[in-house]
Amino acid sequence: MKLLRMTMRTALRALQRNKLRSALTMLGIIIGVAAVITMVSIGQGADAAVQKQILSLGNNLLMIIPGATTASGVRSGWGGVSTLTVGDADAIRKECPAVANITYIKRQVVQVVYGDQNWSTVAQGSTPAFQKVRSWGVSAGSFYSQRDEDTANRVVVLGQTVVDHLFGPGEDPVGALVRIKDVPFQVIGVLESKGQTSWGQDQDDLLVMPFSTAVRRVLGTQFVGSVDMVFASTASTGELGAATDQITALLHERHRIQPNQENDFTVRNLNDVAKASESASQVMTNLLLSVASISLLVGGIGIMNILLVSVTERTREIGIRMAVGAKARHILLQFLVEAVTLSMVGGIAGALLGIASAQLVSYFADWPTLLSPVVVTGSVLFSGAVGVFFGFYPARKAARLDPIAALRYE
Amino acid sequence: MAQPLIEVRELWKVYQLGDLEVQALRGVTLDIDSGEFVAVMGASGSGKSTFMNIIGCLDRPTRGAYHLNGVDVSTLSPDARATIRNHQIGFVFQSFNLIPRTSALENVELPLFYSDVPIAEQHQRAREALAAVGLMGREGHMPNQLSGGQQQRVAIARALATRPSLLLADEPTGNLDSQTSIEILSIFQRLNLDGGITVVLVTHEPDIATYAKRVIMFRDGVVVSDVRQQPAAAAPLAEAAV
Numbered sequence: 001m002k003l004l005r006m007t008m009r010t011a012l013r014a015l016q017r018n019k020l021r022s023a024l025t026m027l028g029i030i031i032g033v034a035a036v037i038t039m040v041s042i043g044q045g046a047d048a049a050v051q052k053q054i055l056s057l058g059n060n061l062l063m064i065i066p067g068a069t070t071a072s073g074v075r076s077g078w079g080g081v082s083t084l085t086v087g088d089a090d091a092i093r094k095e096c097p098a099v100a101n102i103t104y105i106k107r108q109v110v111q112v113v114y115g116d117q118n119w120s121t122v123a124q125g126s127t128p129a130f131q132k133v134r135s136w137g138v139s140a141g142s143f144y145s146q147r148d149e150d151t152a153n154r155v156v157v158l159g160q161t162v163v164d165h166l167f168g169p170g171e172d173p174v175g176a177l178v179r180i181k182d183v184p185f186q187v188i189g190v191l192e193s194k195g196q197t198s199w200g201q202d203q204d205d206l207l208v209m210p211f212s213t214a215v216r217r218v219l220g221t222q223f224v225g226s227v228d229m230v231f232a233s234t235a236s237t238g239e240l241g242a243a244t245d246q247i248t249a250l251l252h253e254r255h256r257i258q259p260n261q262e263n264d265f266t267v268r269n270l271n272d273v274a275k276a277s278e279s280a281s282q283v284m285t286n287l288l289l290s291v292a293s294i295s296l297l298v299g300g301i302g303i304m305n306i307l308l309v310s311v312t313e314r315t316r317e318i319g320i321r322m323a324v325g326a327k328a329r330h331i332l333l334q335f336l337v338e339a340v341t342l343s344m345v346g347g348i349a350g351a352l353l354g355i356a357s358a359q360l361v362s363y364f365a366d367w368p369t370l371l372s373p374v375v376v377t378g379s380v381l382f383s384g385a386v387g388v389f390f391g392f393y394p395a396r397k398a399a400r401l402d403p404i405a406a407l408r409y410e
Numbered sequence: 411m412a413q414p415l416i417e418v419r420e421l422w423k424v425y426q427l428g429d430l431e432v433q434a435l436r437g438v439t440l441d442i443d444s445g446e447f448v449a450v451m452g453a454s455g456s457g458k459s460t461f462m463n464i465i466g467c468l469d470r471p472t473r474g475a476y477h478l479n480g481v482d483v484s485t486l487s488p489d490a491r492a493t494i495r496n497h498q499i500g501f502v503f504q505s506f507n508l509i510p511r512t513s514a515l516e517n518v519e520l521p522l523f524y525s526d527v528p529i530a531e532q533h534q535r536a537r538e539a540l541a542a543v544g545l546m547g548r549e550g551h552m553p554n555q556l557s558g559g560q561q562q563r564v565a566i567a568r569a570l571a572t573r574p575s576l577l578l579a580d581e582p583t584g585n586l587d588s589q590t591s592i593e594i595l596s597i598f599q600r601l602n603l604d605g606g607i608t609v610v611l612v613t614h615e616p617d618i619a620t621y622a623k624r625v626i627m628f629r630d631g632v633v634v635s636d637v638r639q640q641p642a643a644a645a646p647l648a649e650a651a652v
Binding site: 013 | 510512
């Protein structure tokens with residue numbers, strides 16, 4: 001312990017003697033660590049933003065979309081044909097144990113009018129379970145109830161964008177009367193704002209009403225019981241796979257799809273989408289990280305270089321130390337401590353610089369950044385390891401000097 | 411008679427320089443008792459420096475035995491020899507060999523740093539050693555702020571810091587003027603007389619050797635003469651009295 005403290009002191013003094021040289025040597029590590037921290041912060045920030053957007057659609061959410069049917073050779077895309085029905089949704093609720101909540105929607109672009117304002121938006125008819133499945137709360141008023149659904153009440157919950165376009169500032173939309181396709185509706189709530197999706201769609205530009213109201217009073221239907229989309233959610237992420245399999249099997253059976261036929265529905269797992277984007281940004285982060293690591297490596301080589309110079313310059317000092325009783329390991333330790341001090345001080349300075357530049361990036365470039373303490377401490381520790389790794393060779397060279405030759409060295 | 415401090419038997423040192431075999435020492439046998447003040451003389455290449463390096467445990471003999479304080483040190487590992495150097499031997503060199511840009515006190519503390527002397531005692535011991543060579547009050551000076559004689563005295567203080575029984579000086583006055591040389595020699599004499607420290611001093615100057623109690627002459631790797639004499643008294647050090 002005493003030895004380590006004394007060695008630290010000696011190392012610090014040796015570094016202080018050549019302040020400029022020490023600073024320049026550290027520069028490589030400083031830039032390396034700062035680059036790693038900035039890059040990872042930007043990468044993780046971007047990733048977190050994308051994840052948040054994707055998961056804002058709903059947690060552990062499965063979307064069952066009709067379509068992909070083949071009609072006399074012409075294949076329609078997703079949602080092209082309404083092959084899903086309320087019956088399908090009810091069957092899924094009853095027969096798929098992995099599914100916790102289910103809802104289905106019918107949607108149409110409508111004109112909504114309030115006073116002298118009007119706005120074109122998407123009207124969604126959905127059961128009250130919509131709120132649970134999409135994990136979407138209200139910021140004002142309340143969501144409609146099963147009673148509203150059962151009696152097809154003309155109540156509507158507006159998205160924030162719709163509210164912004166129809167109502168003036170300070171005006172309370174809850175309780176107001178609006179007309180949708182000339183049918184009067186009472187606004188009973190406003191949905192929480194979810195912002196844009198990662199593909200730039202405004203999620204708040206919609207209004208939601210009970211499914212029965214939509215079908216019977218406003219939107220009409222292609223054929224009785226058809227729905228545009230079914231949303232199912234599971235209690236946990238782990239059940240998504242099982243739920244997908246159960247739903248696929250059930251619908252396969254219900255739609256009497258032959259083994260050589262394509263499914264007339266698609267089950268999309270939003271967590272898969274999130275995962276895919278996560279792995280894409282992971283690739284990006286790794287790429288940036290590896291570029292930044294090269295800088296750390298170069299910094300390490302700089303330390304090795306300067307230590308080799310230092311060992312040569314101080315050969316005589318090493319000889320003196322050995323003559324007065326320093327063992328090989330004392331000399332080794334001394335130079336290793338110098339290397340680690342250089343790299344750790346550089347690492348800490350680099351970490352501060354990296355944190356600052358990550359903040360600057362998010363402030364000026366308006367990119368989301370996420371500082372992870374793991375990355376910060378990790379890169380400082382890694383720079384210490386760089387010091388040990390690149391300091392070892394010069395230190396060993398010093399420790400292996402012959403004391404007589406070292407004392408005579410000019 | 412008590413056991414000799416240094417007991418050397420048939421000491422050989424052979425260097426291989428390419429194809430050439432250099433016999434630096436060719437069978438040296440001698441004893442040096444505790445409390446002696448020995449001058450080792452010889453022309454360059456006579457083997458005196460090789461002899462010093464071996465008895466200073468910096469080097470190992472090719473053949474032969476070397477007992478220091480009754481311990482056979484010729485076969486010890488480098489680490490064990492480092493410990494012996496630290497505890498039992500103090501070195502003084504021709505070119506002082508102080509660590510630059512490091513204060514006198516810290517230079518003197520250097521051997522203590524590698525010893526097991528408690529840290530609290532290190533400063534005290536280093537101060538005492540500096541006082542013993544008349545450099546009290548110069549603890550904070552850097553080597554380049556000291557004269558050659560003062561630097562050599564710091565080096566002697568450093569050699570004394572671990573309280574060794576043997577002081578080895580390799581041409582300690584080689585870089586000093588004659589007046590300063592005598593001052594340095596008076597310190598050695600005092601340490602030898604009052605402190606009971608055994609001093610072995612390598613020199614090629616006959617007038618320096620007159621201050622020793624015994625003169626050993628080397629030539630071509632063997633001892634050619636070994637004479638005991640009445641040493642000349644060096645002028646007492648003016649500053650040492652302070």
